[in-house]
Amino acid sequence: MYAQVIVDVPTMQTNRPYTYRIPAPMLEILRRGMRVVVPFGKGNRLVQGFVVGIKEDAQQTEQLKEIMQVVEMTPVLNDELLQLASWLAEYNFAFQISVLQTMLPNVMRAKYGKVLRLLAPDQLSDWPQIALLFADRGEIPFDSDNVDSELLPQLLKLQKKHIIEIGYLVKNRAKVKMVNVLKPTKDADFYKNQLERLRPSAVKQSRMLTFLLQAPKKFVPVKDVINRHHLDYAVIKQAENKGWLVQRQMESYRIPKLQTPVQPSQPLPLNDEQKQAYTAIIANIVQPKTQTFLLEGVTGSGKTEVYLQSIAKALAAGKTALMLVPEITLTPQMVRRVKSRFGDDVAVMHSGLSDGERYDEWRRVQRGEVHVVVGARSAIFAPLTNIGLIIIDEEHEASYKQDDNPRYHARDVAQWRVEYYGATLLLGSATPSLESRARAQKGVYQLLSLTKRATQSVLPTTEIVDMRESIKYNNDDVFSPQLLDSMQEKLDQQEQIVLMLNRRGYANFIICRDCGYTPRCVNCDVALTVHKDVGRLICHYCGYNELIPHQCKICGSKRIRQFGTGTQKVVEHLKEVLPQARVLRMDVDTTRKKGAVDKMLTAFGNQEADILLGTQMIAKGLDFPNVTLVGILNADTTLTLPDFRASERTFQLLTQVSGRAGRAQKPGNVILQTFNPEHYAIQLAKNQDYEGFYHQEMALRHAWHYTPYYFTVQIKFAHEQVDQAAKFAFETTNWLKNIVEKDTIMLGPAPSTISRIKNKYYYRVVIKYRFDQHLMQALTELMHKGQQLQRQGVTIMIDREPTNFI
Numbered sequence: 001m002y003a004q005v006i007v008d009v010p011t012m013q014t015n016r017p018y019t020y021r022i023p024a025p026m027l028e029i030l031r032r033g034m035r036v037v038v039p040f041g042k043g044n045r046l047v048q049g050f051v052v053g054i055k056e057d058a059q060q061t062e063q064l065k066e067i068m069q070v071v072e073m074t075p076v077l078n079d080e081l082l083q084l085a086s087w088l089a090e091y092n093f094a095f096q097i098s099v100l101q102t103m104l105p106n107v108m109r110a111k112y113g114k115v116l117r118l119l120a121p122d123q124l125s126d127w128p129q130i131a132l133l134f135a136d137r138g139e140i141p142f143d144s145d146n147v148d149s150e151l152l153p154q155l156l157k158l159q160k161k162h163i164i165e166i167g168y169l170v171k172n173r174a175k176v177k178m179v180n181v182l183k184p185t186k187d188a189d190f191y192k193n194q195l196e197r198l199r200p201s202a203v204k205q206s207r208m209l210t211f212l213l214q215a216p217k218k219f220v221p222v223k224d225v226i227n228r229h230h231l232d233y234a235v236i237k238q239a240e241n242k243g244w245l246v247q248r249q250m251e252s253y254r255i256p257k258l259q260t261p262v263q264p265s266q267p268l269p270l271n272d273e274q275k276q277a278y279t280a281i282i283a284n285i286v287q288p289k290t291q292t293f294l295l296e297g298v299t300g301s302g303k304t305e306v307y308l309q310s311i312a313k314a315l316a317a318g319k320t321a322l323m324l325v326p327e328i329t330l331t332p333q334m335v336r337r338v339k340s341r342f343g344d345d346v347a348v349m350h351s352g353l354s355d356g357e358r359y360d361e362w363r364r365v366q367r368g369e370v371h372v373v374v375g376a377r378s379a380i381f382a383p384l385t386n387i388g389l390i391i392i393d394e395e396h397e398a399s400y401k402q403d404d405n406p407r408y409h410a411r412d413v414a415q416w417r418v419e420y421y422g423a424t425l426l427l428g429s430a431t432p433s434l435e436s437r438a439r440a441q442k443g444v445y446q447l448l449s450l451t452k453r454a455t456q457s458v459l460p461t462t463e464i465v466d467m468r469e470s471i472k473y474n475n476d477d478v479f480s481p482q483l484l485d486s487m488q489e490k491l492d493q494q495e496q497i498v499l500m501l502n503r504r505g506y507a508n509f510i511i512c513r514d515c516g517y518t519p520r521c522v523n524c525d526v527a528l529t530v531h532k533d534v535g536r537l538i539c540h541y542c543g544y545n546e547l548i549p550h551q552c553k554i555c556g557s558k559r560i561r562q563f564g565t566g567t568q569k570v571v572e573h574l575k576e577v578l579p580q581a582r583v584l585r586m587d588v589d590t591t592r593k594k595g596a597v598d599k600m601l602t603a604f605g606n607q608e609a610d611i612l613l614g615t616q617m618i619a620k621g622l623d624f625p626n627v628t629l630v631g632i633l634n635a636d637t638t639l640t641l642p643d644f645r646a647s648e649r650t651f652q653l654l655t656q657v658s659g660r661a662g663r664a665q666k667p668g669n670v671i672l673q674t675f676n677p678e679h680y681a682i683q684l685a686k687n688q689d690y691e692g693f694y695h696q697e698m699a700l701r702h703a704w705h706y707t708p709y710y711f712t713v714q715i716k717f718a719h720e721q722v723d724q725a726a727k728f729a730f731e732t733t734n735w736l737k738n739i740v741e742k743d744t745i746m747l748g749p750a751p752s753t754i755s756r757i758k759n760k761y762y763y764r765v766v767i768k769y770r771f772d773q774h775l776m777q778a779l780t781e782l783m784h785k786g787q788q789l790q791r792q793g794v795t796i797m798i799d800r801e802p803t804n805f806i
């Protein structure tokens with residue numbers, strides 16, 4: 001029998017599996033989807049691989065190598081996930097091995113090490129230093145911790161003489177946590193009897209027996225017994241020796257914990273709009289039929305309640321459910337809401353967990369011990385079977401797209417999985433992506449709307465403050481007088497404030513302080529980027545460039561300059577202007593520690609602070625009834641992103657963050673500070689008018705040939721030398737130009753937005769197409785060619801439907 005194995009060799013990636021002989025003892029156990037260790041290449045280096053097929057015969061059987069080792073006794077990937085991997089690799093121009101590894105918890109990725117093996121110990125007498133190094137061991141790790149570099153020449157000589165050899169090692173880092181457990185062995189009468197016969201001085205023994213007398217007849221962790229009953233290991237050992245109890249080792253799960261216990265919650269009675277949406281969704285869950293819904297519901301309209309009740313329905317129908325939320329910041333509050341409904345039946349998967357916790361949550365899912373998974377992007381690969389419902393909350397979020405290989409979008413994976421299971425996909429957002437909203441328009445998705453807030457509250461009222469005017473009369477360019485006054489008022493009323501500093505904006509653009517003008521590309525309608533070194537503004541799509549201006553083209557002002565400020569500075573500024581306010585700062589720096597987000601949000605919820613100041617992180621999902629003011633310090637920075645989605649991103653962000661205000665009884669206000677008060681994204685966000693925005697933005701996308709009217713692919717080229725990066729970019733572009741369809745548009749090549757990262761120069765081409773099978777084939781070819789080009793120092797990255805143009 002032979003196994004088809006996808007191997008983990010980064011420098012020789014291919015989507016073709018290699019054939020290996022299955023040794024007789026392994027025949028019984030080896031299955032598709034298992035991890036194995038196999039020798040690879042001339043040096044027979046050991047690498048990890050995945051068995052993707054098993055067959056009776058193979059061609060050229062003589063030269064085939066044997067599988068060395070099976071990593072675990074059960075497959076880690078089932079048929080569904082193996083099929084998904086091969087589809088995803090092809091669709092995203094990625095290699096299967098990188099997809100397979102992405103599907104599994106990080107710790108299951110093999111780590112490789114080298115070992116030195118002593119072949120002829122008796123010949124070491126002339127090499128005292130080496131003899132000392134081995135110190136009677138036959139094999140030692142070969143790394144800088146163990147082996148001094150001074151010894152390398154000697155080691156190489158010995159290797160030539162075949163006295164030692166260098167071997168390879170595959171380390172499995174996935175460790176199951178074991179704990180000591182104990183169980184009483186005798187009946188109650190026995191322990192009672194023993195207790196009566198104890199000397200009064202035997203205090204610990206008495207405690208031990210009292211515990212055993214009441215303990216349930218099942219295994220409990222020794223540690224708990226010791227802590228709760230003030231015992232120690234010695235007493236337990238004694239008791240074991242006397243036969244009063246037995247001890248074992250048992251597998252234990254590391255289950256991630258929240259800061260405070262989760263209180264159970266009951267389903268709320270749905271309002272009419274919620275009920276309509278819910279009824280449509282569950283009709284599909286009960287009858288297996290693939291359907292995708294877009295739930296467009298204003299902020300605070302109770303989308304989460306619809307999600308939770310739909311999940312409950314899936315569970316009642318004997319199916320499982322998967323819910324994605326964007327990145328970790330949102331997770332604590334959302335996890336709490338899901339756990340409060342489904343308790344221990346929920347597994348949580350996101351990057352904030354430790355490796356061990358992630359591995360254990362994954363195993364609970366894989367063993368079918370939980371039926372609900374909530375997590376961030378990569379949780380879309382959770383090994384649930386019999387899926388009835390997949391929910392993607394805040395479906396417009398860019399974090400659902402992975403920026404690294406494999407560059408997949410969780411929405412595409414979700415669509416594939418619901419088709420496999422005949423399940424329902426529910427995409428929810430107050431501000432859907434244009435792609436999804438357009439699909440709903442065409443009837444590909446079914447549109448469901450929630451137009452009102454779920455509680456008695458109404459949407460907040462928004463005031464736009466023109467910062468051009470404000471800084472004319474007022475030295476403060478962080479807080480306008482309007483925002484300061486409102487903050488003071490809320491502080492007096494003991495209500496809470498959320499302040500957002502829009503930091504996603506890219507620092508390298510220019511803005512006129514007097515009229516808000518930002519120079520844009522004449523071909524692409526994106527902001528131009530400053531390149532100080534050449535004194536020019538450059539378009540990162542098409543390469544168009546012009547001199548850095550000293551004067552505004554529109555109003556002639558000389559106050560045209562680069563832009564940007566940080567959260568730390570704003571905190572200091574707040575101390576001066578509102579010294580009495582208690583401020584919580586939430587950004588990448590303050591949330592690095594595990595559990596920090598949960599802790600901060602809990603504190604804010606308990607009103608231990610008046611102001612929550614943060615970056616984009618705080619825009620989504622927060623539901624705090626006492627927040628009545630949202631201040632947006634710089635609404636426009638996202639507008640200047642060199643990205644055709646800049647307006648969409650800005651609209652979404654402003655609408656989401658505004659939606660944090662006035663979610664309960666007290667009405668909410670939003671103050672939005674901007675240099676571009678007339679911009680349609682800002683005007684429409686003022687009224688949370690998503691539909692208005694959708695129509696206006698669609699017209700622009702149509703005019704400029706962007707998504708969703710055209711598909712896009714971005715190809716990036718990286719090299720340590722700028723001329724080499726450019727050369728490969730131009731060669732590839734010219735080659736592609738002869739292949740693609742007539743209506744396919746190629747922009748560039750041009751330097752990337754950040755043209756140099758880690759001493760590599762980046763060039764890119766953006767391709768817009770409608771239907772282009774030739775292009776798809778060419779890109780697959782390019783991906784394979786990219787492997788060879790690596791040897792010339794070029795890295796080629798192909799990104800389908802890119803969301804990041806930096």
Ligand SMILES: Nc1ncnc2c1ncn2[C@@H]1O[C@H](COP(=O)(O)OP(=O)(O)OP(=O)(O)O)[C@@H](O)[C@H]1O
Nearest residue numbers: 268269270271299300301302303304305454455621
């Ligand atoms: N049917 C209902 N009756 C009463 N209150 C409800 C109902 N549905 C939801 N709520 C409450 O309304 C508030 C807002 O709901 P939720 O957070 O689910 O909105 P959302 O649509 O997810 O909002 P966002 O997009 O802003 O995060 C919550 O406090 C929730 O408990």
Ligand SMILES: [Zn+2]
Nearest residue numbers: 512515552555
């Ligand atoms: Zn100007």
Ligand SMILES: [Zn+2]
Nearest residue numbers: 521524539542
């Ligand atoms: Zn351009």
